[in-house]
Structure formats: C-alpha cells, structure tokens
Amino acid sequence: MTEAVFRETAADPRTQAVPLAHLSIELGHLYMEDFEAGPERLRQHFAQVRPWVDAARAAAAARAGGKRPRVSTCFLIDDYFTRFSSPAELVPLLLAEADRAGLVIDYLARESGCAVAGKVPVAEAVAGRIVESPPPGSYGLRPPAAQTGWLANGERSPVARAPQAMKKAAVWQPPTETAARRHSVFLDVELWSDDPDGHRTWSCPFLAAVWQLARLGLLRNEGEPVFVPQPPTDRGFPDDWDELPPLIRLNPRADPFAAYRTCSVLPNRFLPVEHAVRVILDQTEVDRGALRQVAERSAREDVAVPDSVADRVSYVFYAGS
Amino acid sequence: MAPHESAPRAVLAGGEIRTCLLPARQALDVRAAAQLLGLRADERVLLSERPNLYARSPDTLTGIDCPLPSANGAHVRAVGTVAARAALTEGRILQTSAYFRLPASGPDQRQPWGHYLVRPGLLEPFGKLPHEAVAQGVLDGGRHGELDVGLIAGGLLTRLLRHPLLDQRPPLRSRPTRLRWVALPAEGDQGPSIERFTLAEDELRTVRLRVPEGTPPADVAGLCDDLALHDWLLTTLVRLLDGIRLGSGPPPARVGPPADDRPAVVAALRPAVDHLLHLWMPRARVAKELAPLWEALEERPGFTRQWQALVQRIRDQLTLHAIPSLYREVEPAP
Amino acid sequence: MLVFAASDKGGTGRSVTSANLAYQRALTGDHVAYVDFDFGSPTAAAVFDVPGAVRGTEERGLHSYLEGEIAEPARIDVWRQTEHPLLRARPNQSGRLVLFPGDAGGGEFATDEDALERCIDLLLRLNGEFDLIVVDLSAGRSYAVDMVLAATAHPRMRNVPFRWLVFHRWTRQHVIAASGLVHKEHGIIGGGVERGHDEGALRAAIRFVRAAVPDPESPLWSQGSPAQAAWMQSCDEALRRLAAEHRIGDSVVLGVVPLEPILQWREQLITEEDVLSTQIANKETLEALEEIARRLTDDSYWGQP
Numbered sequence: 001m002t003e004a005v006f007r008e009t010a011a012d013p014r015t016q017a018v019p020l021a022h023l024s025i026e027l028g029h030l031y032m033e034d035f036e037a038g039p040e041r042l043r044q045h046f047a048q049v050r051p052w053v054d055a056a057r058a059a060a061a062a063r064a065g066g067k068r069p070r071v072s073t074c075f076l077i078d079d080y081f082t083r084f085s086s087p088a089e090l091v092p093l094l095l096a097e098a099d100r101a102g103l104v105i106d107y108l109a110r111e112s113g114c115a116v117a118g119k120v121p122v123a124e125a126v127a128g129r130i131v132e133s134p135p136p137g138s139y140g141l142r143p144p145a146a147q148t149g150w151l152a153n154g155e156r157s158p159v160a161r162a163p164q165a166m167k168k169a170a171v172w173q174p175p176t177e178t179a180a181r182r183h184s185v186f187l188d189v190e191l192w193s194d195d196p197d198g199h200r201t202w203s204c205p206f207l208a209a210v211w212q213l214a215r216l217g218l219l220r221n222e223g224e225p226v227f228v229p230q231p232p233t234d235r236g237f238p239d240d241w242d243e244l245p246p247l248i249r250l251n252p253r254a255d256p257f258a259a260y261r262t263c264s265v266l267p268n269r270f271l272p273v274e275h276a277v278r279v280i281l282d283q284t285e286v287d288r289g290a291l292r293q294v295a296e297r298s299a300r301e302d303v304a305v306p307d308s309v310a311d312r313v314s315y316v317f318y319a320g321s
Numbered sequence: 322m323a324p325h326e327s328a329p330r331a332v333l334a335g336g337e338i339r340t341c342l343l344p345a346r347q348a349l350d351v352r353a354a355a356q357l358l359g360l361r362a363d364e365r366v367l368l369s370e371r372p373n374l375y376a377r378s379p380d381t382l383t384g385i386d387c388p389l390p391s392a393n394g395a396h397v398r399a400v401g402t403v404a405a406r407a408a409l410t411e412g413r414i415l416q417t418s419a420y421f422r423l424p425a426s427g428p429d430q431r432q433p434w435g436h437y438l439v440r441p442g443l444l445e446p447f448g449k450l451p452h453e454a455v456a457q458g459v460l461d462g463g464r465h466g467e468l469d470v471g472l473i474a475g476g477l478l479t480r481l482l483r484h485p486l487l488d489q490r491p492p493l494r495s496r497p498t499r500l501r502w503v504a505l506p507a508e509g510d511q512g513p514s515i516e517r518f519t520l521a522e523d524e525l526r527t528v529r530l531r532v533p534e535g536t537p538p539a540d541v542a543g544l545c546d547d548l549a550l551h552d553w554l555l556t557t558l559v560r561l562l563d564g565i566r567l568g569s570g571p572p573p574a575r576v577g578p579p580a581d582d583r584p585a586v587v588a589a590l591r592p593a594v595d596h597l598l599h600l601w602m603p604r605a606r607v608a609k610e611l612a613p614l615w616e617a618l619e620e621r622p623g624f625t626r627q628w629q630a631l632v633q634r635i636r637d638q639l640t641l642h643a644i645p646s647l648y649r650e651v652e653p654a655p
Numbered sequence: 656m657l658v659f660a661a662s663d664k665g666g667t668g669r670s671v672t673s674a675n676l677a678y679q680r681a682l683t684g685d686h687v688a689y690v691d692f693d694f695g696s697p698t699a700a701a702v703f704d705v706p707g708a709v710r711g712t713e714e715r716g717l718h719s720y721l722e723g724e725i726a727e728p729a730r731i732d733v734w735r736q737t738e739h740p741l742l743r744a745r746p747n748q749s750g751r752l753v754l755f756p757g758d759a760g761g762g763e764f765a766t767d768e769d770a771l772e773r774c775i776d777l778l779l780r781l782n783g784e785f786d787l788i789v790v791d792l793s794a795g796r797s798y799a800v801d802m803v804l805a806a807t808a809h810p811r812m813r814n815v816p817f818r819w820l821v822f823h824r825w826t827r828q829h830v831i832a833a834s835g836l837v838h839k840e841h842g843i844i845g846g847g848v849e850r851g852h853d854e855g856a857l858r859a860a861i862r863f864v865r866a867a868v869p870d871p872e873s874p875l876w877s878q879g880s881p882a883q884a885a886w887m888q889s890c891d892e893a894l895r896r897l898a899a900e901h902r903i904g905d906s907v908v909l910g911v912v913p914l915e916p917i918l919q920w921r922e923q924l925i926t927e928e929d930v931l932s933t934q935i936a937n938k939e940t941l942e943a944l945e946e947i948a949r950r951l952t953d954d955s956y957w958g959q960p
Contacts, residue, residue, distance in 0.1 A: 011369035125363035131402065133434035134384030139463075140403070140472035141726060179433055221363045282435045285382050285402075287363070291439060308435030344783050472726050479726075479776055483811065490814045491783045494686060523732075564684070564750070 015223045015289025019256035020297055021070035023060040024215040025053055026264035027103060030077045030094070032084040039097060044320075046101035049265045052316040053103060056263045064303070070255035074107040076211060079241040080115055081204070087237035087244045095250065106254030107229055113246025114210040115202050120221045123202045126210050127191060131285045133178050152188040153279045154178040189276040205276035209284065212277060212313050214247075217258030217294060218286040229257050260298055260305045261312045268317040281310040331443075333452040334504045334538040335459045336420030337471040338546055339478045340553040341497035346490040348412030348596070351376065357484050358407050372605050377408040382441055383419075383473045386431065389446065390463025391454040397446050399423065400431050403470055404442035404539075405477045411600055414550055415481065419473035420542040423450055442538060444468075456503040460527045471499060493592035495557045500549035502528040504541045513610065515617050518548070526552055532611070540608035547607050547615075551624055554600055558593060558631045565589050587642050590635050598635070601628050657778060657817035658951055659803055660791045661843065663832035665696075668866040669822040670791050671922040672912055672944070674702040676820075677789045678924045679948035681733075681752035685786040689733075690755045690777075691717060692799040693791050694764065699754055702922055704739035705731050709756050716758035720777065721770040728755050728777065741926050750786065766802045775806045782815050787951070796841065804843065808851035818957065819843065819861040820909065825868040825894060834901035837861055859958045862909035864947060869914045873939070906960040910947035915940040 027049055034041050053073070060069040075094065091108065098105050115123045135155045154177035177184035191206045213219050219226040230245040231252070238244055247257065266274070286309055298305040306312050343349065349357060351374060355366040358378035367377040382402040389397045405419040420442060427445030437443070463469060478497075507513060513536065516529040528548060532541055565586055603625065604612045618624050660673035670693060681687040691699040700709035712729035720728035733752040734745035755777075766774075781788045792799040807817050821843075823833035837843045847857045871887040879887075898904050912918070917925060917936045925944065929936040950956045 006371065008369050008371065010365070011367050013365055013367065121362055125361065128361045128363070131382040131438060132384055134386045134400075136386045136431075137466065138385055139387035139466055140383065140385065140469040140476075142472075142476045142723075179431070219363075222365045282433060283438070285438050285441065288441065307439050308433055309439065310433070310435045342783065344779065475726050482776065482779065483772070485810070488814055489779050489782070489811060494784060494786060496784050497780075564686075 013223060013289070015220055015287065015293065016225055017293045017297075018217045018225045018228075018258050018290075020217055020294065021072045021255040021257070021259040022064055022261070022303065023056065023069060023071045024257065024259035024262045025056050025071060025073045026215070026262065026266070027053065027073050027075050027098065027105060029266060029270070030075070030090075032078065032082040035084055035090070039093060042094065042097040043100060045267070046098050046103055048267075048318045048320060050101045050103060052265045052318065056265070056316070060261075070259070072106045072255040072257055072259065073104060074109060074215065074257065075105045076109050076111055078111045080110075080112040080202075080207065083241065086239045087241060088239050091237045091250075104251055106249065106251040107247060107257045108250055109211070109214075109227070109247045110241060110244060111207055111211075112241070113227070114207040114214070117226050117246045120226055122214075122219060122221070122226055123192075123207065123210055125221065126213065126219075126284060127206070129285050130280070130283055133283050135176075135178050149190065149192050149194075150188055151191055151280060151283060152186065153282075154180070154184060154186050156188065187275060187279055189279050191280070205273050206280060208273060209277045209280035212262060212281060213284070213286060213309075215258060215262045216260075216286075216309065216312055218290045218309065220287040220290050223289065227257065260294065260303055261314065263314045263316065265316045265318065267320045271317055274315055274317075278310050278313070281313065282308070284309065330424060330534060331422035331538065332425045332450065332506055333456055334420065334422040334532075334541055335456070335470065336418060336502055336538075336542050336545065337474045338416055338418045338500045338502075338542075338549040339471075339474045339497055340414065340416045340500070340549045341478070342491050342493070342495045342557070342596075343409065343413055343415045343487065344482065344489045344491040345487045346492060349409060349486070350412060353486055354409045354412055357481060357486050358409060360407070369606075373600075373602050374411045375408065375606060378406050380404045380406045380441065381477065382438070383476075384434070384437070385421075385444060385468060388463075388467050389423075389444075389450075389455045390458030390461065390467040391451060392457035392461060393451070393454040395451045395454055397448070397450060397455065399427070399444040399446045399468065401437045401444035402441055403444070403473050405473050407477055407481055408546060410550060413596055414553065414600060415478070416546055416550060417474045417477040417481065418542050418546050418549075419470040419477070420538055421470065422538045423452065423455070425450055425452070452505065456505055456529070459503050460501055460529060462501075471501065474499075492596050493561070496524060496560070498524045498526065498549065498553045498556060500526040500528060500545060500552065502530065502541070502545040504530040504532045504536070504538070507531040507533050513614055515614050518618060530614070536610065537608075540611060544607045544611040544614060547604065548618070551601065551603055551628075554597060555624065555627055555631070557597065558628070558635070561589065561593055562631065562634060584642055586638055590638055593635055594639065598632055601625070601632075656786070656952060657782070657788045657790060657807070657815060659817065659819045660789060660822065661800060661819060661836065662794050662822040663836035664823075664829060665794045667794075667822040667824050667829065668912065668918050669794070670698050671702050671918050672822060672864065672866055673789050673791050673820065674699060675918075675924055675944045676948045676951065677787070678733075678752065679945050680787050680951070681750045682746055683948075684748055684750050686750040686753075686784065688753050688755060688781045688785040688788045690781070690788060690790040691757045692803070693793050694718065694757060694797070694799055695793050698922065699791065700756055702924060703731075703733045703752075703754055704737045704742065704923065705733060705754060707738060708736040709759065712756055713759040716756045718758040718764065721766065721773055722764070723769055723773065730755055739924070741928050742924065753785070764798065766798050771802060771805055771809075774802050775809055775811050778803075778806060779811065779815065796836065796846070800843065801846065804847045804852070805850045808847065817860060818951065820864050820951075821861060821903075822864045822866050823903075825865050825891075827894070827897060830894060830898050830901060830903065833863060834898075834903050838902055855959065859960075862907055862957065863903050864909055865911045867914045867919065868911050870939070873913065873937075909950050909956055910943055912943050912947070913937060913939050 028045055057071055060071055155175060157173055157175045175186040177186050189205055190203050192200050192202050194200050214227040227247045229247045229249040232248050351368055354376035355368060358366045358376050360378045360381055364379035369375045382404055385403055386400045389399050403419050403421045407417045409415050421444045422442060423444050423446060426449045429447055513532045516531060519527045521527055528545060603615050660669050662669040674689060677687045677689045700706050708731045715725050715729040717728050719725045731754040733754055737743055806812060821833055821837055823829040844857055848854050871884060915937055925936045925941050930938050930941045
C-alpha cells in the first residue's frame with residue numbers, strides 16, 4: 001500500500017490456493033432411510049449411477065480437448081440430521097457396493113463437516129456471504145423487514161402490516177421471481193431454524209450449497225482452505241462419526257478433490273433441494289481470492305469455467321427415489 | 322483472466338463515506354476493533370499499527386437494480402453490486418465507505434445474479450453510459466428511487482453502531498459528515514487530480530477527481546476515506562471552538578457540567594486533546610499514485626495549516642487556564 | 656440528555672411549552688433537537704413557524720423513518736428555516752435548534768421491533784450530536800409513550816440520561832388524569848417497569864409541569880371582586896391538596912406556567928420581543944419558561960422526592 005519495504009502481516013491478506021481437478025463427480029448422498037433399506041438399495045443406486053458417471057467423464061474429456069481430464073469422485077454421508085451406524089460398519093460396505101458397480105469413491109465427506117469443519121463454522125461463514133439478488137427498484141435502501149433465515153429467488157408477497165390509523169391496508173399481490181421469463185417460478189428457501197434454546201439447525205439445501213462450494217474449491221477461512229482431505233488412519237475406520245475427519249481421501253491416487261466444475265448424480269427426489277441449492281449459490285458471494293485463483297489457474301490451463309458460480313454446478317437426476 | 326477483470330474498463334467510479342466519532346468512552350484497542358469490524362466470520366479484519374492504529378473490515382456487497390442519477394435527466398438503469406467497508410482509525414474515528422465503478426456500456430438486459438456477484442463493486446449500465454452526466458448526478462444526489470450509495474454507507478454505519486461493544490458514551494458532541502466522490506478518467510496520460518472539493522451543506526462534502534485509467538476504485542475510495550477523515554477532524558474542531566464563548570459573559574449552560582469547577586473552556590476543550598489532536602496524519606494509507614493529490618489541498622485551502630492553527634489555539638487556551646490565577650494579570654476569558 | 660414531554664389529555668399546552676423550553680435552551684448555547692413524536696397531530700411546524708420547510712418533508716418525516724421507508728428523517732434547522740422574523744436572526748452564541756418533524760398526515764401507528772430499533776438508533780445518534788433532545792409524545796398512554804419507554808429500557812441506551820415532563824392543566828380532571836398517566840397500573844411507571852426500568856429510578860426522573868395556571872396574584876385578576884379572589888384562592892388550595900393526594904404534589908413539580916393567551920391561542924414561541932416591545936406576552940410567562948428550561952438539567956430539582 002504505502003512502501004513495499006515495510007510490511008505488516010495482519011495488514012496483508014493472503015489466500016492459500018488449493019489443487020484443482022477438472023470435474024468433481026458426486027456419486028451420491030446417503031441418508032439414514034437409505035441405509036435402513038439395506039445394501040440392496042445402495043447396490044441399486046450405484047448401478048443406476050454408473051452410466052451417468054461414464055457420461056460425465058466423457059463430457060469432461062471432450063471439454064479438456066483431448067488431454068486427460070483430472071476427475072475425482074466423492075460421496076456424502078449424512079451424520080448431521082440423523083446419526084446412524086458407524087464409519088467402521090458403513091464405509092467398508094459402501095466401498096464394496098461401489099466397487100461391485102465398477103465405481104471408485106475417491107473422497108468421503110460427512111455432512112456435519114458442512115456445518116462446522118473441525119473448528120471452522122463454515123455454514124455460518126457462508127450465510128454471512130449471502131448477497132440477495134435485488135428486485136428492480138433496489139436503489140440502496142435496506143428492505144424494511146428482511147426474512148432472516150430465508151432466501152428467495154424474487155420478491156415475496158407484501159406482508160399485511162398494521163397500517164397507520166386511517167390508512168388503507170394493501171391488497172394481496174403475488175410473489176415474483178426476479179429472473180422470470182414472463183411467468184414466475186417463485187422459490188423461498190429456509191436456510192436454518194433456531195430452537196427455543198438458540199441452537200441453530202442448518203437446512204439440507206443450505207448444507208448442500210456449502211458442499212458444492214467445497215467441491216468447487218471456493219471455501220476459505222481467513223485465507224486458509226477449509227476442506228483439506230485427510231488420509232484414513234492405519235487403524236481403519238472409527239466407531240464414532242466424530243472421530244472421522246470431515247473429508248477423507250480413500251483413494252491415494254485420486255485427482256484433487258476440488259474442481260472447476262461439479263456434477264452430482266442423484267435420484268430425482270433431490271430435485272427440489274438442488275433447485276434451492278442453485279438459488280443459494282446464485283446469491284452467495286464467494287471468497288474473492290479463491291475465485292481469482294480458480295480463474296487464473298483455469299486460464300493458464302486454457303479451460304473454460306463459467307463466471308457464475310451456480311453455472312459451474314451440474315446434475316443428473318435419475319428416475320427413482 | 323479473473324472474471325472481475327474481464328469486465329470492460331470502468332469509465333466512472335463513485336462512492337460516499339460517512340465519518341463519525343465512535344460513541345464509546347474509551348477508544349477501542351486493536352482486538353476490540355477487530356471484533357467490531359468482523360463483518361464476516363471467515364474473513365480477517367485488516368489490522369495495521371503503522372503509522373497509526375487502523376482496522377478495516379472486509380468488503381460487503383449490496384445488490385442494486387435502479388436508474389442512475391444524471392445531471393441531464395438521462396434515464397439509465399444499472400444492475401450490479403456496491404461494495405462497502407468500515408474502518409476505525411486509532412480506535413476512535415469510525416468510517417463507512419460505499420463505492421462502485423461503472424463501465425462505458427453494458428448488456429441490454431439483466432443477467433442472472435451470479436454474473437454480478439463475481440464482479441464485486443461493479444454496476445453495469447443498460448446500454449451506453451453518459452458518464453459525465455451521471456458523475457454530476459451522483460455528486461448532486463439523485464431523486465428518490467435513483468441509486469443512493471449514501472444509504473449503503475449509512476446502513477452499514479447503523480449496523481455497526483448497534484454493536485454491543487459500544488457503550489454509547491461519546492466523549493464529546495460532534496456531528497457525522499458525508500463525503501460523496503466521483504472519479505472520471507484523466508485526459509490522455511495525465512496523472513490524477515482533484516477537480517473540485519466542495520463543502521456543500523452542513524454535513525455534505527463532494528469531491529470530483531480525475532484518475533488515470535486502471536486506477537483501482539478501492540484505492541480511490543481509500544484516498545477519499547483519508548480526505549473525509551481529515552475534513553471531519555477539521556470540521557469538528559472548528560465547531561468545538563465555535564461553541565465556546567471567549568471573552569466576557571456567562572459560560573454557556575451546557576448540559577451535564579463537569580463535576581469539578583474547571584472553567585467551561587477547559588471542560589469543552591479537554592476531550593479534543595484526549596481524543597482528537599493526535600489523529601491528524603494525512604496520506605497515512607493512501608496509494609502511492611494518489612498521495613500527491615493531497616498537495617493541492619495543502620496549497621489551497623491548506624488543510625494542515627488550518628489544523629495547526631486550531632491545535633495551537635486549543636493549546637493556548639489550555640495553557641492560559643493552567644496558569645494559577647494568582648500570577649495572572651487579567652482573568653483569562655471567560 | 657433526553658427529555659420526554661407527555662400529557663394525559665390534549666389541550667395541556669404540552670407541545671407549545673416543550674417547544675418553548677427547547678428554544679430557551681438553544682438561546683443559552685445548547686445544541687437542541689426537538690423530536691415530534693406526537694403521531695396523531697404533529698403541530699411543531701406551527702410552533703416553530705416553519706410550515707414552508709415542513710411542506711417539503713411530507714414523506715420524509717419520523718413516521719416514514721420509523722417504518723423503515725427512509726434511512727434518515729428530515730431535519731429542519733429552525734434558525735435558518737423559520738418564517739418568524741425574530742427567530743431568523745439567530746442570536747449570537749445560541750446553540751443549534753433542529754426540528755425533526757413527523758410526516759404530514761401521518762397517523763398514530765403500531766410500532767414493532769424494527770421501529771423500536773430504529774427509534775433507538777435515532778435517539779442515540781441525536782445524543783451524540785445534541786446537548787438536549789426534547790421528544791414530544793402523543794397524548795395519553797400512546798404507542799409513542801410505549802416506544803420510548805421500551806427504547807430507554809434497552810441495553811443500548813443504558814448510559815443515556817433521560818427525564819420525563821408530564822404536562823397538565825390546573826383543574827380537577829387534569830390533575831387526576833395526569834396522576835393516572837404516571838401512577839396507574841399500566842401508566843408510565845408501571846409500563847416502564849414492565850419493560851425493564853427500575854421503578855425508583857424512573858420515578859425519580861419524572862416531574863410535572865402545571866400549565867395554564869391562573870395566578871390569583873396576577874394583575875390579570877386584580878380587577879376582580881374580593882369574593883372572586885377569595886374563591887380563586889380556595890380553589891387553588893383545594894387543587895394543591897388534590898394533587899398531593901394523587902402523588903403529583905409540589906415536591907414533584909418542576910414548574911408552573913401561567914395562563915397565557917399567546918400560548919393558548921397562537922401556540923408560538925415567546926420571545927423577549929413579545930414581552931418587551933410588543934408586550935403581547937407576559938413577563939411572568941417568559942420567566943417561568945426560562946426557569947423550567949434551566950431546571951431541566953439542575954439536579955437539585957430531580958431525584959427521589
């Protein structure tokens with residue numbers, strides 16, 4: 001800023017870079033009900049996923065223009081909303097079923113890591129980065145009553161407030177989607193809920209949005225990467241989820257976890273959740289240093305990466321539940 | 322190239338700064354300052370101790386979609402984000418600063434919001450931007466419903482002033498000021514210059530700048546933060562001395578007179594010594610390329626000259642009152 | 656220092672008297688803000704003789720501010736914008752006198768949590784800027800009274816000193832009503848305690864101003880018959896007893912404003928000029944106002960009675 005001779009570290013923000021693959025493929029999301037349905041459910045799932053994974057790899061190869069694209073796969077287990085089984089029991093089963101379908105899970109993540117990774121309150125940090133899309137007419141005044149804990153893709157219906165004496169109450173008006181093409185598909189997403197003790201539970205779409213940002217290599221905490229893959233310990237998988245790092249590298253030869261783009265192969269019951277994820281990503285300002293690093297790196301590699309973060313994310317929804 | 326750099330070059334930058342005394346009995350130390358300005362859980366507050374204590378928050382963004390003010394009535398809609406940040410100097414002076422930049426032209430329709438979020442602080446006009454007219458419009462202040470960056474700086478200030486760290490016991494009465502600025506491209510390869518610095522209304526100042534193409538708007542905002550800070554200091558000292566009755570007559574019946582029987586002049590001037598006089602430090606954090614702009618203001622009207630005169634006056638008054646009355650030939654006034 | 660001006664009924668001269676107090680303090684060099692929270696019937700513009708200036712602020716007054724429609728309420732510099740020829744010549748060494756008007760045509764409205772936060776923001780900002788802030792409140796147990804009780808009980812305002820002035824006329828009905836406003840179950844003290852105020856501290860910060868009081872000694876009545884004088888005297892004594900019974904006796908009275916036609920009919924600021932040269936106002940009235948203004952910050956008049 002002033003003289004290059006003098007430097008103060010606290011006055012000189014740095015952002016650490018993360019290694020990047022071309023594509024991160026999510027092979028699935030596992031919830032308790034899937035687990036309770038038995039190994040057949042997993043087997044079915046991986047069998048359905050397999051052809052789409054091949055297609056996603058082929059598309060990545062085509063985009064890479066002949067060079068071998070770096071592609072990594074990942075799998076997310078819910079240990080946030082419900083706790084079930086244990087890593088020692090579940091992980092080997094999961095790997096076996098994936099292997100049966102000819103799939104390799106490179107990275108395994110815990111959903112609670114998207115809320116708090118180690119000591120870093122990731123979800124809270126991402127919530128602080130939401131910049132709401134302004135409806136036309138936004139000139140700088142803060143909207144009188146922001147719905148805290150909710151995020152919409154447009155303008156809500158006006159709430160009937162107690163009007164001043166002698167003034168008329170407003171008539172009902174429909175909500176509108178800001179980016180609507182003629183007609184609106186209005187979506188209002190609940191980001192979190194607080195219980196009476198003040199304990200906050202992040203919503204599934206919100207954590208899924210954090211998960212996408214992690215896979216895009218765009219999360220930082222004070223400049224440090226947040227999801228750093230750890231190798232599994234020699235002692236095998238623990239009996240308690242809390243003892244498992246938020247992200248582990250199961251395949252030592254895997255390409256980097258974070259990637260320029262992501263693709264998630266999911267049953268179509270996830271469609272509403274992922275629509276909500278898109279609404280969130282479209283209104284989240286990601287770390288500028290991280291964003292710049294991705295842009296510079298991809299430019300050096302001559303890989304096209306969409307500007308908009310939400311556009312870096314893609315999905316395959318297969319029939320089934 | 323980074324996406325925010327792939328945007329067309331800005332032909333106009335502008336912003337507004339609010340400057341006020343921190344409403345707290347004691348100046349905040351560095352740690353408390355970091356707590357106050359920690360607007361984001363995952364981004365550090367910039368802290369600096371040389372040449373003075375200074376803390377700056379990360380930037381926050383506010384979404385905008387509205388017509389731009391313009392001096393000739395041209396109606397240009399713009400969409401994008403305005404960046405805003407807060408800074409605390411010596412734990413005592415709080416500033417919020419909102420700023421934006423505008424390219425010469427933009428797409429004719431609104432893009433998905435994610436497009437704007439990766440270009441922080443950029444507003445894209447629909448079509449061509451009449452930048453001279455808009456620059457004047459910004460300085461004049463728009464009509465209701467047109468872009469008002471002052472609201473964004475003000476909103477951030479309101480948010481910070483609600484912080485529980487503040488005990489709401491300001492050591493002296495003072496008024497916040499607003500400084501609105503625009504920067505237009507300099508002609509040819511000329512260096513930066515201040516075209517006009519205006520004391521408009523009671524609390525409003527406007528600054529019109531020319532800067533070489535490619536000057537980062539954050540640097541220009543930094544220069545204007547520095548101008549606003551020092552203008553606030555001058556304004557506050559002038560008003561402080563203005564409110565004191567020198568010469569004969571009863572002292573003003575200020576609310577809450579000091580518990581002891583110090584003369585009113587000492588009671589009124591003491592907070593300035595305790596909290597303000599050490600803050601004068603022009604150019605402390607101005608980008609090297611823009612630092613020479615201060616010279617124009619030092620030349621005329623002579624910011625530092627006026628400051629030194631005011632400081633001298635305050636010290637003289639206090640010295641006068643420090644002399645035991647026994648040795649004074651005449652009672653100092655009052 | 657914040658001073659809240661309250662009354663149970665209309666017609667007590669609350670607005671005009673509190674405006675005069677603000678004016679008197681500004682004359683002595685204080686920077687004074689006058690905040691018009693009389694949401695039902697904003698009248699301050701008339702008192703300060705700034706109707707033209709207020710006309711430009713219809714949508715930018717305190718209602719719009721509290722409802723969040725604007726970020727900063729309009730302010731009117733009285734010395735500069737008044738149409739009163741005497742006020743415009745701002746006396747040398749006087750402090751600033753700034754009016755914060757309500758919206759023209761704004762009504763009484765229910766206040767919510769957001770409005771309360773904005774109210775606190777405003778009062779704190781004014782506290783940093785002005786020596787004295789006079790807040791004129793709608794008559795009765797109004798939303799405005801509720802809001803400022805909640806605001807002053809808020810932790811953010813813990814270090815901001817405040818005082819209450821309750822205005823009432825010198826009649827049986829008004830004495831009983833004024834006492835009710837302060838002492839009844841959900842009155843200022845009860846309501847304040849519900850919102851977190853300390854009862855003793857709040858009680859110690861409330862004083863009464865008796866307005867439009869006919870002074871039996873005044874030359875105004877010197878033409879009356881002896882019987883009339885005796886009757887007035889006994890009425891006055893009876894009222895004093897009544898006031899004492901209702902806990903608003905002399906010990907909690909900050910001042911008495913004599914019956915003054917100029918306040919009753921014109922609702923205007925009383926200047927020295929009105930007393931000395933045109934003589935349309937009584938000297939006693941001006942002196943009473945000056946004295947009450949002075950006592951606002953004289954601690955010997957405040958505290959537990």
